[in-house]
Structure formats: structure tokens, C-alpha cells
Amino acid sequence: MGNAVSEVEFGWFIPTTGDGKYIGVEPERESSADYMIQVAQTAEEAGFTFALIPTGGSCLDAWIVGSIVASHTKTLKPLVAMRPGLIAPVLAARMAATLDVLSGGRALINVVTGGSPSDLSAAGDPLAGDHDERYVRTREFLHIVRSVWTRSNDGGEKFLAGGGYKYGDSEKVEFSGKYYRLEGGAALPLPVQKPYPPLYFGGSSEAGKRTAVETSDVYLMWAEPLAWIREQIREVEEIRAEVKASTGKERELRYGLRAQVVVRETEEEAWKDAWEIISKVDDSAIEWSSHRFKETDATNQQRQNSLRESSRANGYVIGPNLWAGISIVRGGGAMTFVGSAEQVADRLLEFTAIGISSFILSGYPNLEEARITGDLLLPVFKRKLAERGAAVDLAFSGHGEKIEA
Numbered sequence: 001m002g003n004a005v006s007e008v009e010f011g012w013f014i015p016t017t018g019d020g021k022y023i024g025v026e027p028e029r030e031s032s033a034d035y036m037i038q039v040a041q042t043a044e045e046a047g048f049t050f051a052l053i054p055t056g057g058s059c060l061d062a063w064i065v066g067s068i069v070a071s072h073t074k075t076l077k078p079l080v081a082m083r084p085g086l087i088a089p090v091l092a093a094r095m096a097a098t099l100d101v102l103s104g105g106r107a108l109i110n111v112v113t114g115g116s117p118s119d120l121s122a123a124g125d126p127l128a129g130d131h132d133e134r135y136v137r138t139r140e141f142l143h144i145v146r147s148v149w150t151r152s153n154d155g156g157e158k159f160l161a162g163g164g165y166k167y168g169d170s171e172k173v174e175f176s177g178k179y180y181r182l183e184g185g186a187a188l189p190l191p192v193q194k195p196y197p198p199l200y201f202g203g204s205s206e207a208g209k210r211t212a213v214e215t216s217d218v219y220l221m222w223a224e225p226l227a228w229i230r231e232q233i234r235e236v237e238e239i240r241a242e243v244k245a246s247t248g249k250e251r252e253l254r255y256g257l258r259a260q261v262v263v264r265e266t267e268e269e270a271w272k273d274a275w276e277i278i279s280k281v282d283d284s285a286i287e288w289s290s291h292r293f294k295e296t297d298a299t300n301q302q303r304q305n306s307l308r309e310s311s312r313a314n315g316y317v318i319g320p321n322l323w324a325g326i327s328i329v330r331g332g333g334a335m336t337f338v339g340s341a342e343q344v345a346d347r348l349l350e351f352t353a354i355g356i357s358s359f360i361l362s363g364y365p366n367l368e369e370a371r372i373t374g375d376l377l378l379p380v381f382k383r384k385l386a387e388r389g390a391a392v393d394l395a396f397s398g399h400g401e402k403i404e405a
């Protein structure tokens with residue numbers, strides 16, 4: 001892990017709070033079922049294999065959007081947000097397994113512990129103000145979810161360890177933790193994918209990283225300069241080694257990066273269109289966003305905030321072809337790869353060289369940008385990945401570690 005990868009998956013994004021060419025203003029398009037289906041079908045045709053569906057106070061419900069997306073596509077896998085704390089674990093397990101069954105084994109799950117105290121309080125989460133405790137609950141939640149999916153009492157670890165457990169045993173799940181208690185636990189249907197749908201996970205705090213290592217399959221990060229991501233992967237790998245030493249069990253973990261993208265025929269065109277996205281942002285939008293950014297207790301949002309502030313004087317450039325401009329009003333994965341297809345493909349290859357094997361991209365608006373990114377970027381990236389394989393040479397990448405934490 002942490003080394004160059006040769007198999008890479010690309011995901012796109014389903015906008016569930018409206019969409020448009022500009023941010024910081026009312027979205028020009030609403031997230032109607034027709035529009036989201038169009039985005040999903042376009043992403044599928046354009047070569048993306050999965051699509052992230054977000055969750056949050058202003059988003060349409062991710063499960064319902066996920067089922068609509070799955071029923072109007074053939075191969076695209078919906079990556080649906082699952083929120084410990086806002087839903088009971090057995091019900092969440094049933095919903096995910098139902099989506100997996102009805103989509104023919106295409107469900108992917110994104111575990112969202114939550115990082116905005118006001119968003120969490122508004123949804124009635126009693127741990128809205130307690131960051132690390134939320135991860136204690138997430139760990140228990142995922143233990144139960146994995147246990148009822150695998151009908152074992154060990155969160156599916158026997159499956160993951162590759163031995164001993166025979167599928168079909170009708171073990172009941174017994175669990176007594178700080179946040180959940182389950183007696184004779186079971187859930188139907190069982191997922192189609194075995195042992196269960198892949199669990200994606202975001203959270204860059206120490207507690208988030210530890211929880212990811214212990215429970216999940218793909219560790220997600222919002223895009224940051226290459227050196228920052230390399231450091232995060234190193235920290236996660238350190239925890240993985242510790243967990244292995246203390247439990248004797250090694251869990252596989254892949255790494256994923258979430259970013260915005262503006263790819264054009266020329267770099268000049270790409271930068272022009274990138275700046276156009278924030279051209280309607282006014283002072284009130286900036287003020288409202290900076291209030292939201294301050295109230296977060298999410299480590300990864302704080303990292304995004306610090307990248308934005310430290311790059312302000314430099315036109316928000318935070319690395320080669322990497323731009324923080326959108327983060328002046330957008331929280332979450334706002335960092336943007338900007339450039340020609342050749343350039344952006346080279347940048348992504350550099351991330352694959354340090355262990356990233358999953359990219360989740362989006363653009364403004366998502367419908368047109370899915371097509372453009374699929375046409376321009378994906379073929380170039382795939383050709384270059386095949387040509388270079390693991391031999392991406394970082395010495396020539398121009399990553400001068402320009403920005404310090």
C-alpha cells in the first residue's frame with residue numbers, strides 16, 4: 001500500500017442540491033429526477049464506473065436518489081452516503097442490501113460520520129458537538145452493519161481473513177456497546193456482493209483514520225497537494241501497521257481522491273473557464289461561506305481552509321494544475337485540477353504513484369463536464385497509465401512542495 005497502482009477507477013458526482021455553471025449564486029438547474037438521471041447516464045456513457053451521491057441538510061435523500069440512479073443505468077454504481085447516528089444500523093444494512101439486490105450488485109456505500117455541528121444538530125444528532133465520540137459510534141455502527149450482512153458476530157472479519165466462516169450459517173448477531181445493543185440481530189435481504197458492498201470512508205482526523213483502518217475498504221480524501229496526500233497515506237499506513245501488530249489481522253485498504261476538474265483542449269482555456277465558475281461570487285456569498293467554514297469541526301475541512309487562505313495571494317494555486325478558487329464558497333471537495341487533458345492526466349498519474357486508485361471527479365455543471373471529462377481526460381489518462389505503469393517519475397513533476405501546512 002502507498003505504492004504505485006495499476007488499476008484505477010473513476011467516479012463522477014450526482015448533484016442533489018441543484019447544478020449550474022456558476023457557484024455562489026442560486027443554481028440555474030434544479031435537481032429534478034430527470035436531470036440527475038441525465039447526469040448519471042452521461043457519466044456512465046463517458047466511462048465513469050460509479051457516482052458519488054452526497055448527504056447533508058440541503059441534499060435530496062441519497063438512498064432515494066441512489067435507487068433512481070441505479071434503475072436508470074446499466075453499469076454505473078451508486079456510491080450512497082450512509083450516516084451513522086441518523087439511522088439505525090440494522091435498517092441501514094437492510095437499505096444498502098436492498099439497493100445491492102435491486103441494482104444487481106452495484107451498491108457502494110460511503111460512510112459519512114459528519115463534520116458540521118450545525119448540520120448534525122439540525123438533523124437531531126445528540127453527538128453533534130462531540131467529534132471523536134461520533135467515531136466511537138461509527139465503529140459500533142459499522143460492526144453491526146457488517147455483522148448482520150455476514151451473519152457473523154465479528155463484523156465479517158472471518159470473511160475478510162479469508163477462512164473459517166461458511167456463508168449461509170444463520171448466526172444471530174449479539175452486540176452490546178456504548179451506543180447500540182442488539183439481541184438476536186439479523187437482517188434481510190443479504191447483499192449480493194460478498195462479503196458485502198465496498199465501504200468507502202472519509203475523515204482526516206486521527207479518530208477518522210483509525211476508524212477507517214478498522215472498518216472500511218476505501219479511504220477517501222479531498223484533493224490536496226501531492227505532498228499532503230502522501231503524508232496522509234503515510235499516517236493511515238502507520239495505523240494499519242499498528243492494528244495489524246495488535247490484532248494479528250490485516251485489512252486491505254485502497255485510497256481515493258475527491259476533486260473538481262476543469263479539463264480543456266488548452267491550459268489557457270481551462271484556467272479561463274475555472275475562473276468563470278467563481279465570477280459571480282459576491283461579498284455576501286463569501287461572508288456566508290466563511291461563517292460555515294469556521295464552525296466546522298472536521299479536520300479535512302480545516303485543511304481545505306488552510307490551503308485556501310495560504311494560496312489567496314497566489315491566485316489560489318496550491319500545486320501544479322491544482323487550484324483552490326472554488327473553495328472560497330464551496331465546502332468539502334472543492335480543490336480543482338485545471339489544465340489540458342495531458343496535464344491533468346499527468347497530475348492524476350502522480351497521485352496514482354503514491355497509492356491513489358480511485359478518483360471521484362465533478363465539474364460545473366455536472367452534465368456537460370461529465371461528457372467533456374470523459375471525452376478529453378479519461379482516454380489520455382488510461383493510455384498514459386498503460387504506457388507508464390508504475391513508473392511515474394515524481395522527480396519531473398514540478399511538485400516543489402510549495403505550500404507548507
Ligand code: FMN
Binds near residue numbers: 054
Ligand atoms: N460529509 C457530509 O456531511 N456529507 C457528505 O456527503 C460527505 N461526503 C464526503 C465525501 C468525501 C470524499 C470525503 C472525504 C468526506 C465526506 N464527508 C461528507 C465528510 C466526512 O464524512 C467526515 O464527516 C468529515 O470529513 C469529518 O471528518 P474529520 O474530522 O475526521 O476530517
